[in-house]
Amino acid sequence: MAQQLERIAQQEVPRLLQQHLGEPVHARWEVGRADHGIGMVAETRRGTFLVELKTATARQALHAAIEALRNHLVHFKRKGIPLLVVPYMGEQGRELCRQEGIQWMDLSGNAEIRTERILVDIQGRPNGFIQRGRPSSAFAPKSVRVTRFLLQAPTAPHTQREIARATELDEGYVSRVVRRLMEDDLVRKDRDGRLKVADPDRMLDAWAGTDSFTRHRILKGFVAAKAGEELMHRMGDALTHARIRFAFTGLAGAWLLTRFATFRLVTVFVHAPLPPTVLTRAGFLEEPRGANCWIVVPKDEGVFHGAAPVHGIPCASPVQVYVDLKGHPERAKEAAEEVRRKAVPWRSDASET
Numbered sequence: 537m538a539q540q541l542e543r544i545a546q547q548e549v550p551r552l553l554q555q556h557l558g559e560p561v562h563a564r565w566e567v568g569r570a571d572h573g574i575g576m577v578a579e580t581r582r583g584t585f586l587v588e589l590k591t592a593t594a595r596q597a598l599h600a601a602i603e604a605l606r607n608h609l610v611h612f613k614r615k616g617i618p619l620l621v622v623p624y625m626g627e628q629g630r631e632l633c634r635q636e637g638i639q640w641m642d643l644s645g646n647a648e649i650r651t652e653r654i655l656v657d658i659q660g661r662p663n664g665f666i667q668r669g670r671p672s673s674a675f676a677p678k679s680v681r682v683t684r685f686l687l688q689a690p691t692a693p694h695t696q697r698e699i700a701r702a703t704e705l706d707e708g709y710v711s712r713v714v715r716r717l718m719e720d721d722l723v724r725k726d727r728d729g730r731l732k733v734a735d736p737d738r739m740l741d742a743w744a745g746t747d748s749f750t751r752h753r754i755l756k757g758f759v760a761a762k763a764g765e766e767l768m769h770r771m772g773d774a775l776t777h778a779r780i781r782f783a784f785t786g787l788a789g790a791w792l793l794t795r796f797a798t799f800r801l802v803t804v805f806v807h808a809p810l811p812p813t814v815l816t817r818a819g820f821l822e823e824p825r826g827a828n829c830w831i832v833v834p835k836d837e838g839v840f841h842g843a844a845p846v847h848g849i850p851c852a853s854p855v856q857v858y859v860d861l862k863g864h865p866e867r868a869k870e871a872a873e874e875v876r877r878k879a880v881p882w883r884s885d886a887s888e889t
Contacts, residue, residue, distance in 0.1 A: 541591045541623055541643070541665070548643050549587060549621055553578055556647050556656045563587075575608070578619075582653040585639075586616040593622050593719050598629055602636050617651055623665035626719040627734075662738065663720055674716040675746045677836035681705060682713045683743050686723065686733050687855045688842045690882050693730035703838065736882045740855060749863025751835045753809075756827035757820045764788060764799040767829060771804055772849055774818035781807040783843040783850045786830070786864045789857035790871035792846040793879040797867055803830040803860070805839050805852060854879035 546565055554561040563578040576587035586608040590601040598620070605618035618638050622629065625642040633640045633648070641647040645661040673679055681703035686694070696714060700707040714731060717723040722739045723731050733739055761767035768788045775782045783789075786803035790796055810831060820829060834840075842853030852860070854875055861872040877883065 542589065545589050545621060545643060549576060549589070549641070550578060552641060552643070552645065552647070553580075553585065553619075556641070556649065556658065557582070557654065575604075577616075583617045583651065584615065585619045587619045587621055589621045591623065593624065593626060593629055594715075595628065595632065598622075598632055602633075602638050605638060617649075617654075619649070624663040624720070626721045627724050628715075628718050674713050674720070674722075675743050677751060677834075678705070678838065679709075679713045679716075680743060680747075681836070681838035681841060682710060682717070683722075683739060684838060684841055684853065684855060686731070687736055687740060687743075688853055688881055690733035690736040690739075693726055693728070693732050695730055699731070703841065736880070740858065740876075740880070743855075744859045744862055747859050747862060749860055753833040753835075755809075755822065755831040755833075756824040757815075757822040757829050757831070758827055759802075759819050759821075759829045761828070764791070764802055764828075767802045768804075768849070771802060771818050771820075771829065774814055775804070775806065775810075777817065778811075778814045780810065780814065781840065783840055783852045785832075785839075785852040785857050785860045787861070787866060787868060787871055789851050790861060790868075790875050792849055792851045793854055793857060794871075794874045796871050796874040799866060799871075800828050801830065801864065801866060802828065803832060803864065805832050805834050807833075807837060807840070809833055854881065 550561045550563040557580055559581055561578050561580055563576050565576050578585040578587055586605060588601045588605050590597050601620050605620060609616060609618060620633060620638050620640045622642050624644045625640055625646060630640070630648065639649040641649065644664040645658065647656050647658045649656040675683065682699055685699060685703050696710050697707060700710045703710065714723060720742065722734055722742060724734045725731055759767050759770060761770060764787065768784060783805045784792060784803065785805055786801065787799035788802045791799055839852060839856055842856065843850055845851070851857070858872050858875045858880065861868045861875070
């Protein structure tokens with residue numbers, strides 16, 4: 537990934553700098569320096585930029601890049617403009633650059649360059665380098681408890697200690713997850729140091745983009761029922777009788793939250809594998825082909841956080857249902873859009889359902 541970003545940067549840094557400044561940029565790259573990676577000297581009418589690229593955006597990596605830029609300034613007798621370039625600059629990185637007096641630009645199109653002759657301030661462009669295919673550590677099964685909790689009340693500020701207690705995670709663990717979320721500019725701190733979601737829609741998209749429903753343990757089978765609603769009630773009765781913790785998600789969850797369309801497939805989270813007696817009581821027969829019921833033992837029990845009765849039936853939180861629908865058939869895409877439009881906490885009409 538680092539080598540790919542370096543290749544992208546060789547083309548994008550001069551182009552973006554020229555676009556931001558509105559004037560020609562003459563750049564030469566210094567490649568292969570083991571101590572600093574890739575550097576660049578970019579000459580413009582309003583000054584010479586000394587560029588340092590960092591593919592990692594952790595605070596330690598940014599500190600190293602800033603130190604490298606200061607060494608460049610010594611070489612250029614402090615006539616150059618230090619410019620730090622990263623794939624995407626999160627809020628913590630922006631603040632660090634301001635404190636250290638370092639100008640910055642990211643490959644996603646954002647920039648903050650302030651000199652006597654230059655004023656460039658471009659903010660708000662999304663991270664164009666969120667890794668797909670391999671889940672971000674912030675959205676791993678256990679880590680995503682933090683995101684799930686924050687999205688259930690995205691306008692409310694929280695301390696890390698409050699988040700740790702609510703998610704049943706160690707404070708140190710929460711701190712590491714929060715740091716990653718802040719690097720991706722998904723979470724920000726207010727003046728009191730409390731955390732708030734920067735943009736709930738973008739945060740939900742980031743989670744959904746890395747989630748895979750197949751990571752859970754899924755038992756697929758068939759229950760004789762005329763419709764999905766009948767099957768859901770039958771399964772719910774069997775689980776309630778057995779005193780097993782459960783919550784419906786997927787198409788069944790979407791129907792509970794929005795009453796969107798009829799459905800055939802019923803998906804239910806259970807806290808542990810079901811004993812044969814419960815399966816028999818529900819009339820469940822294991823049969824992957826043509827299955828109309830998925831009994832799911834989650835990879836992490838955090839999926840139950842925010843679950844609540846809807847019309848008397850346990851349902852996963854709206855944000856959990858939305859993300860889970862990505863891994864479902866039938867009209868799952870339309871159902872997800874309806875959940876997002878009506879049921880997620882930051883929608884103005886969510887309270888009407």
